[in-house]
Amino acid sequence: MTAPNDFRFAELGDLNIPYNRCQLWLESFSDDITYFKMTKAVTTVDLSNTASAYYAPATVAPAGKVIHVAGQPGNLKDGSIPSDYESQIHLALLNLRRIIVAAGSSIENIVKLNLYIVNYDAANRKHTRHIQRFLRGHRPAITLLPVPQLAVPSWLFEVDAIIARPETSLPPILSNVNQTGDVVIIGAGLAGLTAAHDLLRSGLSCVILEARDRVGGKTWSAPLNGGGTIDLGAAWINDTNQSKVYALAKRFGAEVIEQNTQGNAVLEVINGKCTPFAYGELPNFDETTRQNLAQIRDMCEADCQALDTCRPDDKLLDSLTFEAYLRFRGASEVALATATVWTRAMLGQDPRDISALYFLNYCKSGGGLLQMRSDRKHGGQYLRIRQGTQAFSLGLASSLPEGIVKLCAPVHSVVQSGDQSIKVQAGGAVYAARKVITTVPSPALKSIAFHPKLPPAKQVWAESTTYGYYTKAMMEFRSPFWEKKGFCGLAQSFIGPASVVRETCSLEDRKYVLTCFMSGDPGRDWAALSTPERESSLLKQLEKLFAASNLQKEFIQMTTYEWVHDEWAGWGCPCTALTPGVIANLGGDTLRESCGNLHFAGTETAGEWKGYMEGAVRSGERAAAEVIKGLQAGISARL
Amino acid sequence: MTAPNDFRFAELGDLNIPYNRCQLWLESFSDDITYFKMTKAVTTVDLSNTASAYYAPATVAPAGKVIHVAGQPGNLKDGSIPSDYESQIHLALLNLRRIIVAAGSSIENIVKLNLYIVNYDAANRKHTRHIQRFLRGHRPAITLLPVPQLAVPSWLFEVDAIIARPETSLPPILSNVNQTGDVVIIGAGLAGLTAAHDLLRSGLSCVILEARDRVGGKTWSAPLNGGGTIDLGAAWINDTNQSKVYALAKRFGAEVIEQNTQGNAVLEVINGKCTPFAYGELPNFDETTRQNLAQIRDMCEADCQALDTCRPDDKLLDSLTFEAYLRFRGASEVALATATVWTRAMLGQDPRDISALYFLNYCKSGGGLLQMRSDRKHGGQYLRIRQGTQAFSLGLASSLPEGIVKLCAPVHSVVQSGDQSIKVQAGGAVYAARKVITTVPSPALKSIAFHPKLPPAKQVWAESTTYGYYTKAMMEFRSPFWEKKGFCGLAQSFIGPASVVRETCSLEDRKYVLTCFMSGDPGRDWAALSTPERESSLLKQLEKLFAASNLQKEFIQMTTYEWVHDEWAGWGCPCTALTPGVIANLGGDTLRESCGNLHFAGTETAGEWKGYMEGAVRSGERAAAEVIKGLQAGISARL
Numbered sequence A, B: 001m002t003a004p005n006d007f008r009f010a011e012l013g014d015l016n017i018p019y020n021r022c023q024l025w026l027e028s029f030s031d032d033i034t035y036f037k038m039t040k041a042v043t044t045v046d047l048s049n050t051a052s053a054y055y056a057p058a059t060v061a062p063a064g065k066v067i068h069v070a071g072q073p074g075n076l077k078d079g080s081i082p083s084d085y086e087s088q089i090h091l092a093l094l095n096l097r098r099i100i101v102a103a104g105s106s107i108e109n110i111v112k113l114n115l116y117i118v119n120y121d122a123a124n125r126k127h128t129r130h131i132q133r134f135l136r137g138h139r140p141a142i143t144l145l146p147v148p149q150l151a152v153p154s155w156l157f158e159v160d161a162i163i164a165r166p167e168t169s170l171p172p173i174l175s176n177v178n179q180t181g182d183v184v185i186i187g188a189g190l191a192g193l194t195a196a197h198d199l200l201r202s203g204l205s206c207v208i209l210e211a212r213d214r215v216g217g218k219t220w221s222a223p224l225n226g227g228g229t230i231d232l233g234a235a236w237i238n239d240t241n242q243s244k245v246y247a248l249a250k251r252f253g254a255e256v257i258e259q260n261t262q263g264n265a266v267l268e269v270i271n272g273k274c275t276p277f278a279y280g281e282l283p284n285f286d287e288t289t290r291q292n293l294a295q296i297r298d299m300c301e302a303d304c305q306a307l308d309t310c311r312p313d314d315k316l317l318d319s320l321t322f323e324a325y326l327r328f329r330g331a332s333e334v335a336l337a338t339a340t341v342w343t344r345a346m347l348g349q350d351p352r353d354i355s356a357l358y359f360l361n362y363c364k365s366g367g368g369l370l371q372m373r374s375d376r377k378h379g380g381q382y383l384r385i386r387q388g389t390q391a392f393s394l395g396l397a398s399s400l401p402e403g404i405v406k407l408c409a410p411v412h413s414v415v416q417s418g419d420q421s422i423k424v425q426a427g428g429a430v431y432a433a434r435k436v437i438t439t440v441p442s443p444a445l446k447s448i449a450f451h452p453k454l455p456p457a458k459q460v461w462a463e464s465t466t467y468g469y470y471t472k473a474m475m476e477f478r479s480p481f482w483e484k485k486g487f488c489g490l491a492q493s494f495i496g497p498a499s500v501v502r503e504t505c506s507l508e509d510r511k512y513v514l515t516c517f518m519s520g521d522p523g524r525d526w527a528a529l530s531t532p533e534r535e536s537s538l539l540k541q542l543e544k545l546f547a548a549s550n551l552q553k554e555f556i557q558m559t560t561y562e563w564v565h566d567e568w569a570g571w572g573c574p575c576t577a578l579t580p581g582v583i584a585n586l587g588g589d590t591l592r593e594s595c596g597n598l599h600f601a602g603t604e605t606a607g608e609w610k611g612y613m614e615g616a617v618r619s620g621e622r623a624a625a626e627v628i629k630g631l632q633a634g635i636s637a638r639l
């Protein structure tokens, strides 16, 4: 199959507006969809001045069943509780989520929350951030009560709730099957395309249903005027421990560009001072700070190496945010700011928003913190692809037989019935298969109605995954001005707007680009600006970082794509993260486990290089192997 | 009538398992029953690790009406409030109960409780016990909030609640009346049988509907191998102030055995030390302790004598638990432990669980604390019955005309309609009468659906009565080993497992038995053991108490019956008690008052010797007199 990709590129000039060709077509099916999905039944009441608050002055619960939740403290399933306040908030909200799922409802049906806070500091309302992220835009009524203590002295936060419980709807009747085969794959990213190849090779038939009008998912490469390509999604690979994705590069004749690490890197600290340092060295802080930084870095490296890649298991680490972990281990403010650059550049997250265990395991999956962060041989950012990484998916897709990949085919429902067949509805068509592999990012699972529902633990996991903020802003210049000043183009900043900058030039194409990683809180602030403001604030930062002036003259254009508005990515990128407690309470395998004839792939389910293209490919191989084994076992059993 | 009682005795060898011959037969009617009773509509949500908690992490309220209860402090109807925390908890829960009943719901429909506690002590969570007893196994969601103060400075505890209100069901249509008469009596215990005799004597017709396959209710006598009898229920009477029951003994030729008080009693104190003392004296504590003990005892005696037997009225006393009353009056720990032996031995209760007024009035009804506790002439434990006390009921029953007592006839509903007739459904049969006398213990009223509902005050009373834990363990030995050492067999213990031990030998039958009163908290702990553990822990205690060794060699068998599992006793014995505030808020007559053509008897409604067989007989006489008067008045009015 080949998708006519040309028309898309023509529009990439202004990529700031999220764009979905399938939109109109989709809406004609919306009736079908909402009748089946859990409907949001709680409505908010607002006064003239309340609409901008993250909670509502009142909500109206629908007639029907109502769930009343007992006060939930921030403890793990075994009762253990971290001493850190923010970690407790995360765990309490997770407990609330577990109950909501167990009771058959959802966040959108929360009518009322009561928050009980010990040692409340009105000047530092740490809870707001986490409650807001938990609510994902839903606005229940909330009452906050500072209290002197809670039922157990170590409890610092407790939440109780009232939640509407919508009637459970019947499964849709998917009678007119349009196509039957062995396997339906949802998603034509690297995981889905890889799985398809493996299935076909083993003699099974399959179809890939892809919501977008293109293949590649979170790899997306756009041509630049006058030649060259930029990657709006994934860009870097390496040729050693990322063997699967490197094999794809070779197979489809992609040219690799080695990341430039010659010359100085530069660090911008809290007060805005920028200091160059040799790539690979520690920035020149005072001796105490350097020692603390080295010690924290080495501790993280050691702690991550100690974890099992696939099934991380450490209750203590999972009960803490990464920030609490760092603070408990004596991280200085500089070490904390440095670690913040790590989480921002790798996940778009701030350390207080994610589980220490999750982050350390994420590092481990890429071979460790140091390797994952390295721009050199064996590192996560060693090689780029001149044609763009979407070439891998385009290559995989075009080497599949005609008719396997269905574009503009967003899956709305997956119905497993007793009769061994599993039906998938995408748009107006229904596909019946013996197995289904979904490769959709976990937050995008919400857009699919599963019947029966996914197991509670999987629902809780999928609901608990969060994206940070992460946008690459590709700044194209007339010349590599930074090189002339002895910089390799790598910069890190404690204050932003860009947290990390990397050179992404293609000398062959005479394209000189600095890719700015806009992420975490500074990224969010920057995203709130208009396009001209975004550009000028970035140019100003680049001038400071690379001791340049009047960059406006060098500047050609900025290209960005807001994955945060992309439904099919699950409203974010590059990979989800977990808040504390999810792994400890649910088990590290939860997302990956198949249920019935439904199998789970996608880079989040990977062991090695989770969150990366390499992980995506490996997850596709793993899921295909599961399916092949399952179907073959089935066959011999039936003989 | 005569019930073939022989087959029952054959099975008494292992009485530890509650046993109900009518069970199977009953179940065939269960549909009828549940359609009429208030159904439990609130469901609990549990996570994998929460099911053992006494509250649920969440509950689901059914669609329908919902009751919201304002914060209830622990005050009496007139606003007065005790300064004692636990007393306040009782009163607040009573207020909550009054509201629930007034709003037409029940404890089982509580969806959520919020507890607000001043001076909260996480290490000593006194509220748990009382909330748990209040909930009787129902598990709402609960949030506990320690607070610095409440609306009124003296309030230490407040509770608010959300409660589902089930639709009120229609009365059952009891059209096919199987039998008509003047009076239906519910229950063939001493109260019901006595009432029947009086009614017949006055020329009225009646029928007794009895749920069990035997008469006698809480009197139940079992033969021992090789002769002699033990009483699984009531055992002691006297021949002076218990004139009614003594008359029965004489009438049916029962032989009485005088309780042995010759020789030493023994006391086991907190540290496990056992000291003999002469029966009737105070144990030999130090002088201060003896003085305090005597003073507290005399104060209780004086306070109880000051009360009206039938209509006790003392707001202050009723606002306090018996424990708070004792502490306010300066009881030492030894005095408190002694008083705990009283409440345990008399009611199976601990002093913190019951109203001071209720306990003192209970004493008064038996002639005072000292008389009630006495094993000598005029005392509550002066005489036993060689044939067992069930002989009274068996005698009464067999002297009634054939067909009056219907066994295995559990009453499910009582319907009073405008046409002066009152219908009673028992199993498949319907009886119509002009009057009904119920003698069922108040907690067992729950098993009967009344239409119209009982008046709110009566419902609240019936819901507020509680049983403690109370089981007699009859330990049979080859010889009265304790007598040889100069003991009379009476022992008291502050620590248990047995709180009190009394000799219950029958020398004529060569049966040597120590009856151990397993009650209150130590009794509950003991009840959790296996039968061999129960036996050996009791033998160990008896060895200590009576300075014996190797009792296993003397030991023949242990006989117990768990009234706590007996539905027709109302799941407990020997008599219910009340928490603080019930009498003060509702009035002392509440349980006893007739409503419409429904009259209330049973030992709980007695003035004198409430809780005893004597009280049961008197209550039967009183209710019969009410009915006779009412029906005769009716006749003359119609003339």
Ligand SMILES: Cc1cc2nc3c(=O)[nH]c(=O)nc-3n(C[C@H](O)[C@H](O)[C@H](O)COP(=O)(O)OP(=O)(O)OC[C@H]3O[C@@H](n4cnc5c(N)ncnc54)[C@H](O)[C@@H]3O)c2cc1C
Binding pocket: A186, A187, A188, A189, A190, A191, A192, A209, A210, A211, A212, A215, A216, A217, A218, A219, A232, A233, A234, A235, A236, A237, A409, A410, A411, A412, A439, A440, A441, A444, A447, A448, A470, A471, A472, A563, A567, A568, A569, A573, A574, A575, A601, A602, A603, A604, A611, A612, A613, A614, A616
């Ligand atoms: C900005 C950015 C930078 C990154 N940088 C790097 C990097 O340098 N190196 C690296 O290795 N990785 C990087 N990544 C991550 C990499 O892109 C992903 O790990 C990888 O592409 C994921 O592949 P996948 O097949 O698991 O998921 P996806 O690529 O997300 O594929 C899932 C597919 O499912 C489709 N889908 C979703 N919902 C439905 C539905 N309901 N019905 C039908 N189809 C549906 C989606 O449209 C999508 O095509 C980056 C990602 C981003 C966004």
Ligand SMILES: Cc1cc2nc3c(=O)[nH]c(=O)nc-3n(C[C@H](O)[C@H](O)[C@H](O)COP(=O)(O)OP(=O)(O)OC[C@H]3O[C@@H](n4cnc5c(N)ncnc54)[C@H](O)[C@@H]3O)c2cc1C
Binding pocket: B186, B187, B188, B189, B190, B191, B192, B209, B210, B211, B212, B215, B216, B217, B218, B219, B232, B233, B234, B235, B236, B237, B409, B410, B411, B412, B439, B440, B441, B444, B447, B448, B470, B471, B472, B563, B567, B568, B569, B573, B574, B575, B601, B602, B603, B604, B611, B612, B613, B614, B616
């Ligand atoms: C272990 C124990 C020790 C005791 N010790 C003594 C003692 O030493 N001295 C003393 O005087 N008293 C003692 N008592 C108390 C004495 O037994 C009671 O006070 C007395 O027997 C109560 O008689 P009653 O008729 O009021 O109630 P009950 O004997 O309880 O009779 C009520 C009857 O109603 C029946 N019933 C219940 N519900 C229904 C229904 N829905 N339909 C039909 N029938 C129903 C029951 O089966 C029962 O037969 C003791 C009790 C126990 C259990």
